[in-house]
Amino acid sequence: MNAADWINRSVSRFAGDKKQASKEPEALAPPAQAATKKIATGASVDALPAVRSTRERLKATLRQKEEALSPRVLRRTLEELRAIVDPQVSEVEGGRRARGVAGWYAGASLNERRDMWLLMSEQFVADAQKVKLAQAQFAAAVGTPDEAVAEVRYRRATVSPRRRLLQRFSAFPEGFRFLVDLRADMLPYLKADKRLQALDVEMEYMFSTWFDVGFLDLRRISWDSPASLIEKLIKYEAVHDIKSWADVKNRLDSDRRCYGFFHPRMPDEPLIFVEVALIDEMAAGITPLLDESAAPADLAKATNAIFYSISNTQAGLRGVSFGDSLIKRVVETLCAEFPRLKHFATLSPIPGFRQWLGKNAGAMLEALDDKERALLGRAVGFEPPTAQHFLTAADTASTLDEKSPVRRMLLHCAAHYLGKALEDGKPLDPVARFHLGNGARIERLNWMGDPSPKGLKQSCGLMVNYLYDLKRLDKHRALLSQGKIPVSGGIEGLYI
Structure with a gap:
């Protein structure tokens, strides 16, 4: 097989993977998401099954309909997880046991895996009494020579056995790959099931250390x-x-x-x-x-x-x-x-622009002066122009000539979206947030930078250049920390 045939085969296969992946969140909806769908279709809330905690399930004898693992299997799984962090076994033996559990996980169904996530999240928590005692001792020691020691004891008390469990999983050769994939499996279910958040936060913390640059x-x-x-x-x-x-x-x-x-x-x-x-x-x-x-x-x-x-x-x-x-x-x-x-x-996309424009077109129109509003109205065939008339015209962006008032208005709006729209003091657009957070500045908007169907749909075809001026990265970060987005003179000139 030559290089061309091999790449074409790979492209086709991975394109299929992407399409399948887009279907998975709905097809593999957890019980909590299924309950939400029932509510949306008018089912009675009283008719939905109650979700039992792992603590309740471990004490039970019978499995409820929506539960993947029976109480007996759940207890056995918990014993195997606890055996991994048994203080009497070595790191090597703990890693071997973790590898065995990882092998079970590989063959488990998604809902069976979800039960393991719940066990790791709910059953491996810090000892509440030890935390409370250490906290009181630390509070009493503040301002005394014992403050540092008390702080160390308090920090140690708050470390959950869950962290030790993750460390043991990382001990076998494929452990890092296993944990990264496990968290990827779990992420789509975090919003629907808050019980998983403790495990997620612990994993994010551990990964930030293990994958330090x-x-x-x-x-x-x-x-x-x-x-x-x-x-x-x-x-x-x-x-x-x-x-x-x-x-x-x-x-x-x-x-x-x-x-x-x-x-x-x-x-x-x-x-x-x-x-x-x-x-x-x-x-x-x-x-x-x-x-x-x-x-x-x-x-x-x-x-x-x-x-x-x-x-x-x-x-x-x-x-x-x-x-x-x-x-x-x-x-x-x-x-x-x-x-x-x-x-x-x-040369970056502006993925959130068209969606933002749909919600804010009216406010942007109100910011225009009378002359600009009249020109735009004549261009869209309705005076004074409404948000809907402008948005309809914006959807024909690829046909607009250089002097079009609609084109000019779209550039005004894009400059405002990138350079002015903030959420919690940060740029609203995710790509802008990334590059501006790294010290870049917004340099230039490019009309029909991406005329593909995807580009037209998400940004009316616009793309943006973020400039990394190596001598001004820290200055730009400082501006951003003050809620001021660094932009070029050309972008400033597009503000209404």
């Missing part, structure tokens, strides 16, 4: 990388889907770079990867970058490094941030290889 390796992914690694690139690309073998080869060509962070315990699995184009200007649209027939750019003339796709690959590592360090390390690596590079910027 100091332990990660930066590696380049190229066309010469192992086939299995290129498969991962196809599978996990989250911004611009890879469509063919030519598409993959284009993204790994001589004028491109792709880098990923890898953990020593998961050496063949990128945790996050970034795709970079090396060109002689700031990119204004994604189509030329994804053009498989285009000749490679002349690296001798490249002055701009454009980050056009950043993809996290592990859902189970949600809340663990790699992006800031990844971009810094990539910039350092690129500067060493290409000293002529002067500008580092992104």
Whole structure:
């Protein structure tokens, strides 16, 4: 099988995986979500079964209809989990026992796995009496020479056996992979079942330590990388889907770079990867970058490094941030290889813009002066223009010419959304929140930067450049901490 056939087969297979994944949350709805659906269809709340805690189920003799494991099997599973953290066994033996439980988990149904999550969350908690006593002793010791010792004892008392359990699971070779996948399995059910939150928070804390960027390796992914690694690139690309073998080869060509962070315990699995184009200007649209027939750019003339796709690959590592360090390390690596590079910027989607516009178009129209409102009204065929008339016109963005009042209004709105819209003091748009949090600034809006159906649907085709000015990253972070989003003069000029 040649490279073209192999990549085409892989693309087809992973495209199928993505479609199937989009169906899983509903198909595998836990009991609490099923109850919500019954309420929505008019069923009586009294008719819904009560959800028993694991404490109640462990004391019972019979399994209720919605429960996966019987009380007897639940008790046996708890015994096996407790045996893992038995203080009388060694780390090696604890890891061996954990591996055995992981083997059971691999063959369990989703609802059986959910019962194990509940056991880990509800049955491995800190001793409440010891915590209460240590807290009282610490409070009494504040301001005395014993304060430091009392604080240490209090901190130790609050550490749950759950943490020790997770450490034992991490002891066997595939343990990291197992725990990351377990949390990925669990994440869709957190909102519906708050009992799982204790386990989730514990895992996020442990992962933030185990996957600290100091332990990660930066590696380049190229066309010469192992086939299995290129498969991962196809599978996990989250911004611009890879469509063919030519598409993959284009993204790994001589004028491109792709880098990923890898953990020593998961050496063949990128945790996050970034795709970079090396060109002689700031990119204004994604189509030329994804053009498989285009000749490679002349690296001798490249002055701009454009980050056009950043993809996290592990859902189970949600809340663990790699992006800031990844971009810094990539910039350092690129500067060493290409000293002529002067500008580092992104070409980014604006995923939340069209949804936000649907809710805020009326307020944006009210901010217009009489002249701008009249021009817009004539363009949409209704004066004064209403939010609905403007939104209908916005859905034809790809047909608007440069002088269109609707196009101008969309740029006004996008600038406001990116540079003014805040939630809890942070940028509303998730991509903006990521890059601005890393010290970038909003540099330029690009009309029809992404004319694909996806781009039109989520942002009326607009894309944005975030500029990483290496000398001003700290200044931009300081501005953001004050609730001020750093923007270029061009973006400021678009504010209404």
